[in-house]
Amino acid sequence: MNMFLIRRRLVVTTLLAAAGICQAAGKLNVVTSTEDLASIAAEIGGDRITVEAIAKGYQDPHFVEPKPSFLLKLQKADLLAVVGLQLEIGWLPPLITQSRNSKIQEGNAGYLDLSQFCQVLEIPTTQVTRAMGDVHPLGNPHYWLNPENGRRIAKAFENKFSEIRPADKAYFAERDADFGKRLTEAQKRWDAQMAPYRGRKVITYHRSWPNFCERFGLVVVDYVEPKPGIPPTPVHTLEVINAMKRENIKLILVEPYFDLRTPNSIAQGAGGTVAVLLPSVGGVKEVTDYFKVFDYDINLLTSTFAKAQ
Numbered sequence: 428m429n430m431f432l433i434r435r436r437l438v439v440t441t442l443l444a445a446a447g448i449c450q451a452a453g454k455l456n457v458v459t460s461t462e463d464l465a466s467i468a469a470e471i472g473g474d475r476i477t478v479e480a481i482a483k484g485y486q487d488p489h490f491v492e493p494k495p496s497f498l499l500k501l502q503k504a505d506l507l508a509v510v511g512l513q514l515e516i517g518w519l520p521p522l523i524t525q526s527r528n529s530k531i532q533e534g535n536a537g538y539l540d541l542s543q544f545c546q547v548l549e550i551p552t553t554q555v556t557r558a559m560g561d562v563h564p565l566g567n568p569h570y571w572l573n574p575e576n577g578r579r580i581a582k583a584f585e586n587k588f589s590e591i592r593p594a595d596k597a598y599f600a601e602r603d604a605d606f607g608k609r610l611t612e613a614q615k616r617w618d619a620q621m622a623p624y625r626g627r628k629v630i631t632y633h634r635s636w637p638n639f640c641e642r643f644g645l646v647v648v649d650y651v652e653p654k655p656g657i658p659p660t661p662v663h664t665l666e667v668i669n670a671m672k673r674e675n676i677k678l679i680l681v682e683p684y685f686d687l688r689t690p691n692s693i694a695q696g697a698g699g700t701v702a703v704l705l706p707s708v709g710g711v712k713e714v715t716d717y718f719k720v721f722d723y724d725i726n727l728l729t730s731t732f733a734k735a736q
């Protein structure tokens with residue numbers, strides 16, 4: 428082989444390597460506050476983005492302990508997606524400020540609050556403050572637990588990704604259409620599973636489930652917490668036991684990050700059972716995407732209801 432060919436090959440190889448680096452650097456770097464948002468972002472962004480969640484799905488999203496690694500994620504993010512409605516107010520705002528990343532500051536193009544696109548329930552009609560202990564002062568932030576809000580979140584990601592990366596607009600649109608189709612199919616399955624149990628009354632620990640329960644026909648009668656974010660009190664616990672007896676309620680749903688002692692004693696007092704339902708992707712190891720949250724929860728609910736009959 429002559430020197431010319433060898434040199435040309437070297438040049439081509441170098442160019443290819445450089446292109447590879449450019450392509451890797453060209454991926455949109457997305458950070459989300461929760462694993463649910465990360466899962467939906469990945470559905471829409473495919474191989475054009477990298478995405479990482481800050482809070483883990485087995486943690487209470489209202490109370491996440493900040494770590495230095497969170498700051499590193501935020502420093503290199505092109506886009507930060509949050510649930511909003513003050514879900515993350517206890518831990519995320521100082522991290523955003525400390526990141527000194529101008530792209531993701533609230534109000535800038537790299538900050539995406541998904542609550543503005545979704546159906547939000549329990550919006551207070553009177554003034555509520557966090558000083559009163561209510562962690563839902565702007566309405567219920569657990570809105571991702573209705574798949575129709577999942578569809579709205581996906582659309583918002585499609586639009587935002589396309590705004591930042593217009594060259595990939597068609598790609599994001601195609602992935603969103605595919606996600607929407609799979610979500611429609613899954614909802615038929617979930618509806619069929621839940622159909623025999625529509626109208627069942629339940630108790631939940633925290634107000635995590637209004638969107639889920641409205642969508643799948645469950646009625647939440649009371650909560651283990653006297654107020655969102657306030658730990659159980661003996662007086663309220665007794666009220667819950669009485670409500671369960673009075674209305675023949677047999678099921679208490681608890682998020683994975685709450686102590687089971689009070690729910691267990693309520694169940695014992697009222698003759699019911701406790702089920703740990705997952706509000707998020709990553710709530711247990713095998714629940715690795717948005718679809719699996721509903722698969723897991725609906726399987727658990729239907730098998731628990733079936734046993735109770």
Ligand SMILES: [Zn+2]
Nearest residue numbers: 562633634655
């Ligand atoms: Zn909450």
